[in-house]
Amino acid sequence: MKMTTIKKVETRDARFPLKPGEGVDAVHSEPIYSYAVTRLLTDTNDAATGIAFTLGGGNQLVCEAIELLTDRLVGQEIEDLMSRWGTVSREMADHPQLRWLGPHKGVVHLALSSITNACFDLWAKARQVPLWKLLIDLSPEAIVDTLDLTYLEDVLSREQAIELFNSNRPGREDRMEVVRDGYPGYDTSVGWFAYADDLIVANAKKALDAGFTAMKLKVGSADSARDLRRAELVRDVVGDSARLMFDANQAWNLPRAMDMCQNLADLNAFWIEEPTHPDDVLGHQKLAKAIAPSAIALGEHVPNRVMFKNFIQANAMQFVQVDAVRVAGVSEFIAISMLARQKGLKVVPHVGDMGQLHQHLVLFNHISLGHERVFLEYIPHLRDHFVHPAHVEAGIYRTPDVPGATCDLKEIENT
Structure with a gap:
Protein backbone atom coordinates (compact mmCIF):
# COMPACT_ATOMS: atom_id res chain seq x y z
CA MET A 1 0.00 0.00 0.00
CA LYS A 2 1.52 3.32 -1.05
CA MET A 3 2.16 6.16 1.37
CA THR A 4 0.33 9.41 0.55
CA THR A 5 1.16 12.57 2.46
CA ILE A 6 -0.82 15.81 2.40
CA LYS A 7 1.43 18.63 1.27
CA LYS A 8 -1.00 21.50 0.77
CA VAL A 9 -4.64 22.40 1.44
CA GLU A 10 -6.59 24.69 -0.89
CA THR A 11 -10.16 25.94 -0.82
CA ARG A 12 -12.52 26.95 -3.62
CA ASP A 13 -15.79 28.86 -3.52
CA ALA A 14 -17.72 27.12 -6.31
CA ARG A 15 -21.12 28.53 -7.25
CA PHE A 16 -23.45 27.39 -10.01
CA PRO A 17 -26.54 29.49 -10.88
CA LEU A 18 -29.61 27.47 -11.78
CA LYS A 19 -32.19 27.84 -14.50
CA PRO A 20 -35.39 29.74 -13.57
CA GLY A 21 -37.51 27.77 -11.11
CA GLU A 22 -34.91 25.08 -10.40
CA GLY A 23 -34.21 24.41 -6.74
CA VAL A 24 -36.93 26.79 -5.52
CA ASP A 25 -38.99 25.71 -2.52
CA ALA A 26 -41.38 27.41 -0.10
CA VAL A 27 -38.53 28.98 1.90
CA HIS A 28 -35.48 29.15 -0.40
CA SER A 29 -36.59 31.40 -3.24
CA GLU A 30 -33.26 32.33 -4.88
CA PRO A 31 -30.95 29.31 -4.62
CA ILE A 32 -27.48 29.23 -6.12
CA TYR A 33 -26.22 25.68 -5.70
CA SER A 34 -22.75 26.07 -4.24
CA TYR A 35 -19.93 24.03 -2.76
CA ALA A 36 -17.34 25.04 -0.21
CA VAL A 37 -14.55 22.88 -1.58
CA THR A 38 -11.53 21.46 0.22
CA ARG A 39 -8.67 20.33 -2.02
CA LEU A 40 -5.90 18.15 -0.61
CA LEU A 41 -2.70 18.13 -2.66
CA THR A 42 -0.20 15.36 -1.97
CA ASP A 43 3.32 14.09 -2.63
CA THR A 44 1.87 11.64 -5.18
CA ASN A 45 -0.36 12.27 -8.18
CA ASP A 46 -3.43 11.97 -5.96
CA ALA A 47 -5.48 15.08 -5.23
CA ALA A 48 -8.68 14.91 -3.21
CA THR A 49 -11.91 16.90 -3.22
CA GLY A 50 -14.28 17.44 -0.32
CA ILE A 51 -17.51 19.39 -0.55
CA ALA A 52 -20.06 21.01 1.72
CA PHE A 53 -23.27 22.32 0.22
CA THR A 54 -24.69 25.85 0.53
CA LEU A 55 -27.10 28.02 -1.42
CA GLY A 56 -24.55 30.68 -2.30
CA GLY A 57 -24.52 33.50 0.23
CA GLY A 58 -21.89 32.91 2.89
CA ASN A 59 -20.14 30.16 0.95
CA GLN A 60 -16.89 32.11 1.25
CA LEU A 61 -17.24 32.07 5.05
CA VAL A 62 -17.19 28.28 5.02
CA CYS A 63 -14.05 28.37 2.86
CA GLU A 64 -12.40 30.73 5.35
CA ALA A 65 -13.28 28.36 8.19
CA ILE A 66 -11.75 25.46 6.23
CA GLU A 67 -8.50 27.42 6.02
CA LEU A 68 -8.54 28.05 9.77
CA LEU A 69 -9.07 24.38 10.62
CA THR A 70 -6.74 22.58 8.21
CA ASP A 71 -3.26 23.68 9.23
CA ARG A 72 -2.90 20.44 11.22
CA LEU A 73 -3.42 18.32 8.10
CA VAL A 74 -0.29 19.40 6.25
CA GLY A 75 2.40 16.74 6.58
CA GLN A 76 -0.07 14.02 7.60
CA GLU A 77 0.07 10.61 5.91
CA ILE A 78 -3.47 9.62 5.00
CA GLU A 79 -3.51 6.05 6.38
CA ASP A 80 -2.18 7.24 9.73
CA LEU A 81 -4.55 10.22 9.75
CA MET A 82 -7.66 8.13 9.10
CA SER A 83 -6.68 5.55 11.73
CA ARG A 84 -7.39 8.28 14.31
CA TRP A 85 -9.85 10.47 12.44
CA GLY A 86 -12.42 10.27 15.24
CA THR A 87 -9.98 12.01 17.57
CA VAL A 88 -8.74 14.50 14.95
CA SER A 89 -12.24 15.54 13.91
CA ARG A 90 -13.29 15.94 17.54
CA GLU A 91 -10.34 18.28 18.12
CA MET A 92 -11.35 20.33 15.07
CA ALA A 93 -14.99 20.51 16.15
CA ASP A 94 -13.90 21.56 19.65
CA HIS A 95 -11.44 24.23 18.51
CA PRO A 96 -11.05 26.36 21.66
CA GLN A 97 -12.03 29.59 19.88
CA LEU A 98 -14.01 28.58 16.79
CA ARG A 99 -16.27 26.24 18.79
CA TRP A 100 -18.02 29.36 20.08
CA LEU A 101 -19.45 29.81 16.58
CA GLY A 102 -21.36 26.51 16.89
CA PRO A 103 -20.91 24.28 18.60
CA HIS A 104 -21.23 21.53 16.02
CA LYS A 105 -23.41 23.50 13.65
CA GLY A 106 -23.24 26.39 11.23
CA VAL A 107 -20.20 27.65 9.32
CA VAL A 108 -17.57 25.74 11.29
CA HIS A 109 -19.43 22.44 11.08
CA LEU A 110 -19.94 22.86 7.34
CA ALA A 111 -16.20 23.44 7.05
CA LEU A 112 -15.57 20.20 8.95
CA SER A 113 -17.92 18.45 6.53
CA SER A 114 -15.88 19.56 3.53
CA ILE A 115 -12.58 18.68 5.23
CA THR A 116 -13.77 15.25 6.33
CA ASN A 117 -15.14 14.41 2.92
CA ALA A 118 -11.83 15.38 1.30
CA CYS A 119 -9.92 13.09 3.67
CA PHE A 120 -12.19 10.14 2.90
CA ASP A 121 -11.84 10.87 -0.83
CA LEU A 122 -8.05 10.87 -0.52
CA TRP A 123 -8.09 7.66 1.54
CA ALA A 124 -10.09 5.85 -1.15
CA LYS A 125 -7.93 7.25 -3.97
CA ALA A 126 -4.74 6.23 -2.16
CA ARG A 127 -6.10 2.67 -1.99
CA GLN A 128 -7.34 2.92 -5.60
CA VAL A 129 -10.92 1.95 -4.75
CA PRO A 130 -14.31 3.68 -4.82
CA LEU A 131 -15.40 5.07 -1.47
CA TRP A 132 -18.12 2.45 -1.01
CA LYS A 133 -15.54 -0.31 -1.48
CA LEU A 134 -13.15 1.28 1.00
CA LEU A 135 -15.90 1.47 3.61
CA ILE A 136 -17.28 -2.05 3.26
CA ASP A 137 -13.77 -3.54 3.37
CA LEU A 138 -12.80 -1.80 6.62
CA SER A 139 -13.01 -3.76 9.85
CA PRO A 140 -15.65 -2.61 12.35
CA GLU A 141 -12.84 -1.35 14.58
CA ALA A 142 -11.28 0.67 11.76
CA ILE A 143 -14.62 2.27 10.89
CA VAL A 144 -15.35 3.15 14.51
CA ASP A 145 -11.88 4.73 14.77
CA THR A 146 -13.05 7.31 12.21
CA LEU A 147 -16.10 8.29 14.30
CA ASP A 148 -16.57 10.91 16.97
CA LEU A 149 -19.07 9.28 19.34
CA THR A 150 -18.88 12.07 21.92
CA TYR A 151 -22.32 12.78 23.43
CA LEU A 152 -23.65 9.49 22.05
CA GLU A 153 -22.14 7.27 24.73
CA ASP A 154 -25.49 6.86 26.51
CA VAL A 155 -26.89 5.09 23.43
CA LEU A 156 -23.90 4.16 21.24
CA SER A 157 -20.61 3.31 22.93
CA ARG A 158 -17.55 2.18 21.01
CA GLU A 159 -18.28 -1.42 22.01
CA GLN A 160 -21.91 -1.15 20.92
CA ALA A 161 -20.87 0.38 17.60
CA ILE A 162 -18.50 -2.50 16.86
CA GLU A 163 -21.15 -5.03 17.86
CA LEU A 164 -23.68 -3.35 15.56
CA PHE A 165 -21.45 -4.09 12.58
CA ASN A 166 -20.76 -7.65 13.73
CA SER A 167 -24.42 -8.39 14.37
CA ASN A 168 -25.29 -7.30 10.82
CA ARG A 169 -22.67 -9.48 9.17
CA PRO A 170 -25.15 -12.33 8.53
CA GLY A 171 -26.73 -11.77 5.11
Whole structure:
Protein backbone atom coordinates (compact mmCIF):
# COMPACT_ATOMS: atom_id res chain seq x y z
CA MET A 1 0.00 0.00 0.00
CA LYS A 2 1.52 3.32 -1.05
CA MET A 3 2.16 6.16 1.37
CA THR A 4 0.33 9.41 0.55
CA THR A 5 1.16 12.57 2.46
CA ILE A 6 -0.82 15.81 2.40
CA LYS A 7 1.43 18.63 1.27
CA LYS A 8 -1.00 21.50 0.77
CA VAL A 9 -4.64 22.40 1.44
CA GLU A 10 -6.59 24.69 -0.89
CA THR A 11 -10.16 25.94 -0.82
CA ARG A 12 -12.52 26.95 -3.62
CA ASP A 13 -15.79 28.86 -3.52
CA ALA A 14 -17.72 27.12 -6.31
CA ARG A 15 -21.12 28.53 -7.25
CA PHE A 16 -23.45 27.39 -10.01
CA PRO A 17 -26.54 29.49 -10.88
CA LEU A 18 -29.61 27.47 -11.78
CA LYS A 19 -32.19 27.84 -14.50
CA PRO A 20 -35.39 29.74 -13.57
CA GLY A 21 -37.51 27.77 -11.11
CA GLU A 22 -34.91 25.08 -10.40
CA GLY A 23 -34.21 24.41 -6.74
CA VAL A 24 -36.93 26.79 -5.52
CA ASP A 25 -38.99 25.71 -2.52
CA ALA A 26 -41.38 27.41 -0.10
CA VAL A 27 -38.53 28.98 1.90
CA HIS A 28 -35.48 29.15 -0.40
CA SER A 29 -36.59 31.40 -3.24
CA GLU A 30 -33.26 32.33 -4.88
CA PRO A 31 -30.95 29.31 -4.62
CA ILE A 32 -27.48 29.23 -6.12
CA TYR A 33 -26.22 25.68 -5.70
CA SER A 34 -22.75 26.07 -4.24
CA TYR A 35 -19.93 24.03 -2.76
CA ALA A 36 -17.34 25.04 -0.21
CA VAL A 37 -14.55 22.88 -1.58
CA THR A 38 -11.53 21.46 0.22
CA ARG A 39 -8.67 20.33 -2.02
CA LEU A 40 -5.90 18.15 -0.61
CA LEU A 41 -2.70 18.13 -2.66
CA THR A 42 -0.20 15.36 -1.97
CA ASP A 43 3.32 14.09 -2.63
CA THR A 44 1.87 11.64 -5.18
CA ASN A 45 -0.36 12.27 -8.18
CA ASP A 46 -3.43 11.97 -5.96
CA ALA A 47 -5.48 15.08 -5.23
CA ALA A 48 -8.68 14.91 -3.21
CA THR A 49 -11.91 16.90 -3.22
CA GLY A 50 -14.28 17.44 -0.32
CA ILE A 51 -17.51 19.39 -0.55
CA ALA A 52 -20.06 21.01 1.72
CA PHE A 53 -23.27 22.32 0.22
CA THR A 54 -24.69 25.85 0.53
CA LEU A 55 -27.10 28.02 -1.42
CA GLY A 56 -24.55 30.68 -2.30
CA GLY A 57 -24.52 33.50 0.23
CA GLY A 58 -21.89 32.91 2.89
CA ASN A 59 -20.14 30.16 0.95
CA GLN A 60 -16.89 32.11 1.25
CA LEU A 61 -17.24 32.07 5.05
CA VAL A 62 -17.19 28.28 5.02
CA CYS A 63 -14.05 28.37 2.86
CA GLU A 64 -12.40 30.73 5.35
CA ALA A 65 -13.28 28.36 8.19
CA ILE A 66 -11.75 25.46 6.23
CA GLU A 67 -8.50 27.42 6.02
CA LEU A 68 -8.54 28.05 9.77
CA LEU A 69 -9.07 24.38 10.62
CA THR A 70 -6.74 22.58 8.21
CA ASP A 71 -3.26 23.68 9.23
CA ARG A 72 -2.90 20.44 11.22
CA LEU A 73 -3.42 18.32 8.10
CA VAL A 74 -0.29 19.40 6.25
CA GLY A 75 2.40 16.74 6.58
CA GLN A 76 -0.07 14.02 7.60
CA GLU A 77 0.07 10.61 5.91
CA ILE A 78 -3.47 9.62 5.00
CA GLU A 79 -3.51 6.05 6.38
CA ASP A 80 -2.18 7.24 9.73
CA LEU A 81 -4.55 10.22 9.75
CA MET A 82 -7.66 8.13 9.10
CA SER A 83 -6.68 5.55 11.73
CA ARG A 84 -7.39 8.28 14.31
CA TRP A 85 -9.85 10.47 12.44
CA GLY A 86 -12.42 10.27 15.24
CA THR A 87 -9.98 12.01 17.57
CA VAL A 88 -8.74 14.50 14.95
CA SER A 89 -12.24 15.54 13.91
CA ARG A 90 -13.29 15.94 17.54
CA GLU A 91 -10.34 18.28 18.12
CA MET A 92 -11.35 20.33 15.07
CA ALA A 93 -14.99 20.51 16.15
CA ASP A 94 -13.90 21.56 19.65
CA HIS A 95 -11.44 24.23 18.51
CA PRO A 96 -11.05 26.36 21.66
CA GLN A 97 -12.03 29.59 19.88
CA LEU A 98 -14.01 28.58 16.79
CA ARG A 99 -16.27 26.24 18.79
CA TRP A 100 -18.02 29.36 20.08
CA LEU A 101 -19.45 29.81 16.58
CA GLY A 102 -21.36 26.51 16.89
CA PRO A 103 -20.91 24.28 18.60
CA HIS A 104 -21.23 21.53 16.02
CA LYS A 105 -23.41 23.50 13.65
CA GLY A 106 -23.24 26.39 11.23
CA VAL A 107 -20.20 27.65 9.32
CA VAL A 108 -17.57 25.74 11.29
CA HIS A 109 -19.43 22.44 11.08
CA LEU A 110 -19.94 22.86 7.34
CA ALA A 111 -16.20 23.44 7.05
CA LEU A 112 -15.57 20.20 8.95
CA SER A 113 -17.92 18.45 6.53
CA SER A 114 -15.88 19.56 3.53
CA ILE A 115 -12.58 18.68 5.23
CA THR A 116 -13.77 15.25 6.33
CA ASN A 117 -15.14 14.41 2.92
CA ALA A 118 -11.83 15.38 1.30
CA CYS A 119 -9.92 13.09 3.67
CA PHE A 120 -12.19 10.14 2.90
CA ASP A 121 -11.84 10.87 -0.83
CA LEU A 122 -8.05 10.87 -0.52
CA TRP A 123 -8.09 7.66 1.54
CA ALA A 124 -10.09 5.85 -1.15
CA LYS A 125 -7.93 7.25 -3.97
CA ALA A 126 -4.74 6.23 -2.16
CA ARG A 127 -6.10 2.67 -1.99
CA GLN A 128 -7.34 2.92 -5.60
CA VAL A 129 -10.92 1.95 -4.75
CA PRO A 130 -14.31 3.68 -4.82
CA LEU A 131 -15.40 5.07 -1.47
CA TRP A 132 -18.12 2.45 -1.01
CA LYS A 133 -15.54 -0.31 -1.48
CA LEU A 134 -13.15 1.28 1.00
CA LEU A 135 -15.90 1.47 3.61
CA ILE A 136 -17.28 -2.05 3.26
CA ASP A 137 -13.77 -3.54 3.37
CA LEU A 138 -12.80 -1.80 6.62
CA SER A 139 -13.01 -3.76 9.85
CA PRO A 140 -15.65 -2.61 12.35
CA GLU A 141 -12.84 -1.35 14.58
CA ALA A 142 -11.28 0.67 11.76
CA ILE A 143 -14.62 2.27 10.89
CA VAL A 144 -15.35 3.15 14.51
CA ASP A 145 -11.88 4.73 14.77
CA THR A 146 -13.05 7.31 12.21
CA LEU A 147 -16.10 8.29 14.30
CA ASP A 148 -16.57 10.91 16.97
CA LEU A 149 -19.07 9.28 19.34
CA THR A 150 -18.88 12.07 21.92
CA TYR A 151 -22.32 12.78 23.43
CA LEU A 152 -23.65 9.49 22.05
CA GLU A 153 -22.14 7.27 24.73
CA ASP A 154 -25.49 6.86 26.51
CA VAL A 155 -26.89 5.09 23.43
CA LEU A 156 -23.90 4.16 21.24
CA SER A 157 -20.61 3.31 22.93
CA ARG A 158 -17.55 2.18 21.01
CA GLU A 159 -18.28 -1.42 22.01
CA GLN A 160 -21.91 -1.15 20.92
CA ALA A 161 -20.87 0.38 17.60
CA ILE A 162 -18.50 -2.50 16.86
CA GLU A 163 -21.15 -5.03 17.86
CA LEU A 164 -23.68 -3.35 15.56
CA PHE A 165 -21.45 -4.09 12.58
CA ASN A 166 -20.76 -7.65 13.73
CA SER A 167 -24.42 -8.39 14.37
CA ASN A 168 -25.29 -7.30 10.82
CA ARG A 169 -22.67 -9.48 9.17
CA PRO A 170 -25.15 -12.33 8.53
CA GLY A 171 -26.73 -11.77 5.11
CA ARG A 172 -23.95 -9.47 3.98
CA GLU A 173 -23.07 -11.59 0.94
CA ASP A 174 -26.68 -11.54 -0.22
CA ARG A 175 -26.80 -7.77 0.24
CA MET A 176 -23.73 -7.43 -2.00
CA GLU A 177 -26.15 -7.96 -4.90
CA VAL A 178 -26.89 -4.23 -4.70
CA VAL A 179 -23.48 -3.60 -6.29
CA ARG A 180 -24.63 -5.46 -9.38
CA ASP A 181 -28.27 -4.36 -9.36
CA GLY A 182 -27.79 -0.69 -8.42
CA TYR A 183 -29.67 1.48 -5.95
CA PRO A 184 -33.15 2.88 -6.69
CA GLY A 185 -33.59 6.62 -7.11
CA TYR A 186 -36.47 9.03 -6.72
CA ASP A 187 -36.92 12.24 -8.68
CA THR A 188 -37.20 15.56 -6.84
CA SER A 189 -36.82 17.75 -9.91
CA VAL A 190 -40.39 17.11 -11.09
CA GLY A 191 -42.09 19.45 -8.66
CA TRP A 192 -40.14 22.55 -7.71
CA PHE A 193 -42.24 25.12 -5.89
CA ALA A 194 -42.22 27.76 -8.62
CA TYR A 195 -43.13 25.39 -11.46
CA ALA A 196 -46.51 25.89 -13.10
CA ASP A 197 -49.13 23.17 -12.84
CA ASP A 198 -48.74 22.05 -16.44
CA LEU A 199 -44.97 21.72 -15.97
CA ILE A 200 -45.21 19.50 -12.89
CA VAL A 201 -47.70 17.30 -14.73
CA ALA A 202 -45.35 17.02 -17.73
CA ASN A 203 -42.37 16.38 -15.44
CA ALA A 204 -44.20 13.64 -13.56
CA LYS A 205 -44.98 11.88 -16.82
CA LYS A 206 -41.37 12.30 -17.91
CA ALA A 207 -40.10 10.81 -14.65
CA LEU A 208 -42.33 7.77 -15.07
CA ASP A 209 -41.09 7.32 -18.62
CA ALA A 210 -37.50 7.53 -17.31
CA GLY A 211 -38.13 4.61 -14.98
CA PHE A 212 -38.70 6.40 -11.67
CA THR A 213 -41.41 4.88 -9.49
CA ALA A 214 -41.13 7.54 -6.78
CA MET A 215 -41.01 11.34 -6.88
CA LYS A 216 -41.41 14.41 -4.69
CA LEU A 217 -43.48 17.58 -4.85
CA LYS A 218 -42.68 20.84 -3.07
CA VAL A 219 -45.48 22.23 -0.89
CA GLY A 220 -45.72 25.00 1.69
CA SER A 221 -47.75 27.63 -0.17
CA ALA A 222 -49.49 30.46 1.66
CA ASP A 223 -52.58 29.18 -0.13
CA SER A 224 -53.24 25.63 1.10
CA ALA A 225 -55.58 25.02 -1.80
CA ARG A 226 -52.66 25.44 -4.21
CA ASP A 227 -50.67 22.73 -2.46
CA LEU A 228 -53.57 20.30 -2.46
CA ARG A 229 -54.48 21.00 -6.08
CA ARG A 230 -50.91 20.36 -7.23
CA ALA A 231 -50.64 17.26 -5.08
CA GLU A 232 -53.81 15.84 -6.60
CA LEU A 233 -52.58 16.62 -10.11
CA VAL A 234 -49.37 14.67 -9.57
CA ARG A 235 -51.14 11.78 -7.85
CA ASP A 236 -53.56 11.52 -10.79
CA VAL A 237 -50.60 11.33 -13.20
CA VAL A 238 -48.51 8.77 -11.32
CA GLY A 239 -51.36 6.57 -10.12
CA ASP A 240 -51.78 4.82 -6.80
CA SER A 241 -48.81 2.49 -7.16
CA ALA A 242 -46.10 5.16 -7.35
CA ARG A 243 -44.56 6.54 -4.18
CA LEU A 244 -45.26 10.25 -3.79
CA MET A 245 -43.59 12.44 -1.17
CA PHE A 246 -44.34 16.03 -0.14
CA ASP A 247 -41.74 18.51 1.11
CA ALA A 248 -42.72 21.70 2.98
CA ASN A 249 -39.15 22.85 3.65
CA GLN A 250 -40.06 24.05 7.17
CA ALA A 251 -42.70 26.50 5.91
CA TRP A 252 -45.50 25.63 8.37
CA ASN A 253 -45.98 26.36 12.03
CA LEU A 254 -47.18 23.37 14.05
CA PRO A 255 -50.96 24.00 13.86
CA ARG A 256 -50.74 24.51 10.09
CA ALA A 257 -48.56 21.42 9.75
CA MET A 258 -51.12 19.36 11.67
CA ASP A 259 -53.84 20.35 9.24
CA MET A 260 -51.83 20.05 6.04
CA CYS A 261 -50.17 16.76 6.91
CA GLN A 262 -53.56 15.19 7.53
CA ASN A 263 -54.79 16.40 4.13
CA LEU A 264 -51.68 15.19 2.31
CA ALA A 265 -51.78 11.86 4.11
CA ASP A 266 -55.15 11.29 2.42
CA LEU A 267 -53.26 11.30 -0.90
CA ASN A 268 -51.24 8.27 0.23
CA ALA A 269 -48.11 10.25 1.03
CA PHE A 270 -45.09 8.00 1.41
CA TRP A 271 -43.70 10.70 3.68
CA ILE A 272 -44.14 14.36 4.52
CA GLU A 273 -40.81 16.12 4.74
CA GLU A 274 -39.70 19.00 6.97
CA PRO A 275 -43.23 20.01 7.96
CA THR A 276 -42.10 22.58 10.55
CA HIS A 277 -38.99 24.12 12.15
CA PRO A 278 -36.07 21.64 12.10
CA ASP A 279 -35.10 22.26 15.76
CA ASP A 280 -38.58 21.52 17.13
CA VAL A 281 -38.12 18.00 18.48
CA LEU A 282 -41.32 17.96 20.57
CA GLY A 283 -43.33 19.54 17.75
CA HIS A 284 -42.29 16.76 15.38
CA GLN A 285 -42.99 14.18 18.07
CA LYS A 286 -46.53 15.52 18.45
CA LEU A 287 -47.01 15.67 14.69
CA ALA A 288 -45.71 12.14 14.13
CA LYS A 289 -48.23 10.78 16.65
CA ALA A 290 -51.07 12.74 15.11
CA ILE A 291 -50.59 11.62 11.51
CA ALA A 292 -49.49 8.01 12.07
CA PRO A 293 -49.25 5.74 10.15
CA SER A 294 -48.16 8.44 7.70
CA ALA A 295 -44.45 9.15 8.07
CA ILE A 296 -42.28 12.16 8.85
CA ALA A 297 -38.99 12.61 6.98
CA LEU A 298 -36.43 14.96 8.47
CA GLY A 299 -32.72 15.74 8.41
CA GLU A 300 -31.85 18.23 5.69
CA HIS A 301 -31.38 20.95 8.32
CA VAL A 302 -30.57 18.79 11.34
CA PRO A 303 -26.92 19.75 11.85
CA ASN A 304 -25.33 17.05 14.01
CA ARG A 305 -25.50 13.62 15.62
CA VAL A 306 -26.76 14.96 18.97
CA MET A 307 -29.85 16.53 17.42
CA PHE A 308 -30.48 13.35 15.43
CA LYS A 309 -30.16 11.35 18.66
CA ASN A 310 -32.89 13.47 20.22
CA PHE A 311 -35.25 13.20 17.24
CA ILE A 312 -34.74 9.44 17.11
CA GLN A 313 -35.24 8.94 20.84
CA ALA A 314 -38.41 11.03 20.70
CA ASN A 315 -39.86 8.93 17.83
CA ALA A 316 -40.20 12.22 15.97
CA MET A 317 -39.07 10.93 12.55
CA GLN A 318 -39.52 7.75 10.56
CA PHE A 319 -37.18 8.53 7.65
CA VAL A 320 -33.71 9.83 8.59
CA GLN A 321 -32.46 12.24 5.93
CA VAL A 322 -28.93 12.77 7.19
CA ASP A 323 -26.77 14.70 4.74
CA ALA A 324 -22.99 14.08 4.56
CA VAL A 325 -22.44 17.58 3.16
CA ARG A 326 -24.35 19.17 6.04
CA VAL A 327 -23.25 17.22 9.13
CA ALA A 328 -19.52 16.68 9.74
CA GLY A 329 -18.98 14.61 6.63
CA VAL A 330 -18.80 10.87 6.00
CA SER A 331 -17.87 9.94 9.57
CA GLU A 332 -20.77 11.74 11.27
CA PHE A 333 -23.10 10.39 8.57
CA ILE A 334 -22.04 6.87 9.57
CA ALA A 335 -22.57 7.56 13.28
CA ILE A 336 -26.09 8.84 12.59
CA SER A 337 -26.82 5.87 10.32
CA MET A 338 -25.86 3.63 13.22
CA LEU A 339 -28.27 5.43 15.56
CA ALA A 340 -31.03 4.91 13.00
CA ARG A 341 -30.13 1.24 12.55
CA GLN A 342 -30.38 0.65 16.30
CA LYS A 343 -33.99 1.85 16.19
CA GLY A 344 -34.91 0.22 12.88
CA LEU A 345 -35.39 3.55 11.11
CA LYS A 346 -34.84 3.95 7.37
CA VAL A 347 -32.03 6.22 6.14
CA VAL A 348 -32.77 8.12 2.93
CA PRO A 349 -30.11 10.84 2.63
CA HIS A 350 -30.97 14.36 1.73
CA VAL A 351 -28.99 14.60 -1.43
CA GLY A 352 -29.19 18.11 -2.85
CA ASP A 353 -26.98 17.43 -5.82
CA MET A 354 -24.77 15.23 -3.69
CA GLY A 355 -25.88 11.93 -5.16
CA GLN A 356 -22.20 11.93 -6.00
CA LEU A 357 -21.22 11.21 -2.40
CA HIS A 358 -24.36 9.56 -1.10
CA GLN A 359 -24.41 6.96 -3.88
CA HIS A 360 -21.44 5.43 -2.04
CA LEU A 361 -22.88 5.80 1.45
CA VAL A 362 -26.22 4.11 0.75
CA LEU A 363 -24.32 1.07 -0.53
CA PHE A 364 -22.29 0.99 2.68
CA ASN A 365 -25.45 1.40 4.78
CA HIS A 366 -27.14 -1.51 3.04
CA ILE A 367 -24.18 -3.90 2.85
CA SER A 368 -22.37 -3.26 6.14
CA LEU A 369 -25.16 -2.06 8.44
CA GLY A 370 -28.06 -4.01 7.00
CA HIS A 371 -30.19 -0.95 6.28
CA GLU A 372 -33.16 -1.54 4.02
CA ARG A 373 -32.62 -0.53 0.41
CA VAL A 374 -35.16 2.27 -0.02
CA PHE A 375 -34.08 4.88 -2.57
CA LEU A 376 -31.82 7.89 -3.10
CA GLU A 377 -32.84 11.37 -4.13
CA TYR A 378 -32.04 12.44 -7.69
CA ILE A 379 -31.61 16.10 -8.68
CA PRO A 380 -29.69 16.33 -11.98
CA HIS A 381 -29.12 20.08 -12.26
CA LEU A 382 -25.37 20.05 -11.56
CA ARG A 383 -24.32 16.72 -13.01
CA ASP A 384 -22.48 18.35 -15.92
CA HIS A 385 -20.05 19.98 -13.48
CA PHE A 386 -18.68 16.70 -12.12
CA VAL A 387 -15.80 14.77 -13.66
CA HIS A 388 -17.60 11.49 -12.96
CA PRO A 389 -21.33 12.29 -12.62
CA ALA A 390 -23.61 9.71 -11.09
CA HIS A 391 -24.91 7.25 -13.65
CA VAL A 392 -28.69 6.90 -13.28
CA GLU A 393 -30.40 4.55 -15.70
CA ALA A 394 -34.06 3.51 -15.68
CA GLY A 395 -34.44 5.18 -12.28
CA ILE A 396 -31.49 3.24 -10.80
CA TYR A 397 -28.14 4.56 -9.54
CA ARG A 398 -25.46 2.36 -11.11
CA THR A 399 -22.55 1.52 -8.84
CA PRO A 400 -19.57 3.87 -9.27
CA ASP A 401 -16.29 2.15 -10.10
CA VAL A 402 -13.70 4.96 -10.13
CA PRO A 403 -11.44 5.51 -7.11
CA GLY A 404 -12.58 8.02 -4.52
CA ALA A 405 -15.89 9.67 -3.69
CA THR A 406 -16.56 10.94 -7.28
CA CYS A 407 -16.87 14.56 -6.11
CA ASP A 408 -14.16 16.08 -8.32
CA LEU A 409 -15.41 19.16 -10.18
CA LYS A 410 -14.43 19.88 -13.78
CA GLU A 411 -13.99 23.59 -13.10
CA ILE A 412 -11.35 22.82 -10.48
CA GLU A 413 -9.67 19.83 -12.10
CA ASN A 414 -9.09 21.81 -15.28
CA THR A 415 -7.40 24.79 -13.59
